[in-house]
Amino acid sequence: xxxxxxxxxxxxxxxxxxxxxxxxxxxxxxxxxxxxxxxxxxxxxxxxxxxxxxxxxxxxxxxxxxxxxxxxxxxxxxxxxxxxxxxxxxxxxxxxxxxxx
Amino acid sequence: xxxxxxxxxxxxxxxxxxxxxxxxxxxxxxxxxxxxxxxxxxxxxxxxxxxxxxxxxxxxxxxxxxxxxxxxxxxxxxxxxxxxxxxxxxxxxxxxxxxxx
DNA sequence: AAGCTATTTTCCTATTTAGCTAAATATGAA
DNA sequence: TTCATATTTAGCTAAATAGGAAAATAGCTT
Numbered sequence: 203x204x205x206x207x208x209x210x211x212x213x214x215x216x217x218x219x220x221x222x223x224x225x226x227x228x229x230x231x232x233x234x235x236x237x238x239x240x241x242x243x244x245x246x247x248x249x250x251x252x253x254x255x256x257x258x259x260x261x262x263x264x265x266x267x268x269x270x271x272x273x274x275x276x277x278x279x280x281x282x283x284x285x286x287x288x289x290x291x292x293x294x295x296x297x298x299x300x301x302x303x
Numbered sequence: 304x305x306x307x308x309x310x311x312x313x314x315x316x317x318x319x320x321x322x323x324x325x326x327x328x329x330x331x332x333x334x335x336x337x338x339x340x341x342x343x344x345x346x347x348x349x350x351x352x353x354x355x356x357x358x359x360x361x362x363x364x365x366x367x368x369x370x371x372x373x374x375x376x377x378x379x380x381x382x383x384x385x386x387x388x389x390x391x392x393x394x395x396x397x398x399x400x401x402x403x404x
Numbered sequence: 405a406a407g408c409t410a411t412t413t414t415c416c417t418a419t420t421t422a423g424c425t426a427a428a429t430a431t432g433a434a
Numbered sequence: 435t436t437c438a439t440a441t442t443t444a445g446c447t448a449a450a451t452a453g454g455a456a457a458a459t460a461g462c463t464t
Contacts, residue, residue, distance in 0.1 A: 204314055211312040212422090213305055223386060229441060242423050244442055263431040263440050275387045277327075278379055281311075285324060286376045288393045313452090330411060345412055354441050364410050364461040 204215035206277045214238065215246050218219060219269060226268035253277075272299065307378045311376035315339065316347050321372060325356060328398035354378075373400065 208298055209215055231242040247267055250256045254273040259266045276296065282289035310316055319333055334344040347366055351357045355374040362369045377397065382389035 203317065203394055204312070207308055207317075211305070211308040214422090216304065218306075220385070229344040230439095238422095239424065240440085241442070245422080248442085260431095265441065271386050272431085275383055275390070278383055282379055284321075285372050289376070292389045292393075294372075309451095315452095331409090339452095340454060341410085342412070344454085346452080349412085361460095366411065 203277070205253040206255065206274075206281075209249050209255065212246070212249075213245075215250055218243070218246060218250065219255065219274070222267060222269035223271070226259075226266050228261075228266055229262045230264075237268060248264065272296070304378070304382060306354040307375075307382075309355065310350050310356065313347070313401075316343075316351055318349060319344070319351065320356065320375070323368060323370040326373070327360075327367050329362075329365045329367055330364075333368065373397070 214236065215235075218251060221227060221235060229240060229244055229247065232247070234261070236243060237244045247256060247258070249260060251267075254277070255270055256267050257270050270274045276293070279293050279296075283293055315337065318337075322328060322333055322336060322402055330341060332339045333348070337344060348357060348359070348394065352359060352368075355378070356371055357368050358371050360369070377394070380390045380394050380397075384394055
């Protein structure tokens with residue numbers, strides 16, 4: 203739980219997720235949308251990846267990042283469940299993840 | 304959005320919310336459950352209050368803190384909504400808050 | 405008023421985090 | 435191989451955060 207909230211406690215990182223929600227992107231493409239230098243973006247992506255909410259795929263010399271939306275929503279619903287029946291219901295209705303990837 | 308995630312990006316603060324989910328408590332009662340000194344708890348409570356997820360009521364020389372569960376869930380569903388239809392549905396079904404308190 | 409208890413505020417230190425530049429790594433192209 | 439591009443890692447500084455102790459504030463109770 204700590205990793206996901208630490209990851210989301212950053213405006214640039216939340217913005218990165220918004221971009222990735224539209225389509226997978228390379229680090230450079232993401233960085234083009236920010237004032238920040240690429241190494242900083244790269245580190246933000248590492249934080250998001252450690253939290254499980256993005257996935258990286260090597261594509262030649264590029265690295266393509268994509269959102270793992272079930273991980274994002276799943277973790278937050280998991281946190282919310284004890285506070286809210288709706289969240290528990292949504293989790294229950296969710297298809298169980300097979301260890302693919 | 305920033306305040307809520309910053310607030311939740313702390314294990315002690317998440318634990319405080321768990322306690323308050325059971326019943327309202329004074330600062331001292333909360334502090335009894337932690338190794339931390341009371342001033343630190345008091346500061347964590349201030350962060351949670353700034354994020355809108357707890358409310359404080361003066362009760363004589365005590366201060367009673369309580370969870371504002373709709374604020375906690377509402378903000379997180381609000382964040383989730385663009386990523387997940389379920390969250391949007393839950394928000395829509397939620398009774399609109401009147402400016403009470 | 406004086407003393408006691410509960411809480412917050414202030415001030416300080418240690419740790420973590422964000423962002424930068426420069427260097428290292430990895431891949432593709434000539 | 436050599437050059438160029440994409441990304442990550444290292445090393446640094448500045449800013450933010452966490453926690454403690456001590457002082458300040460607020461409300462009882464005598």
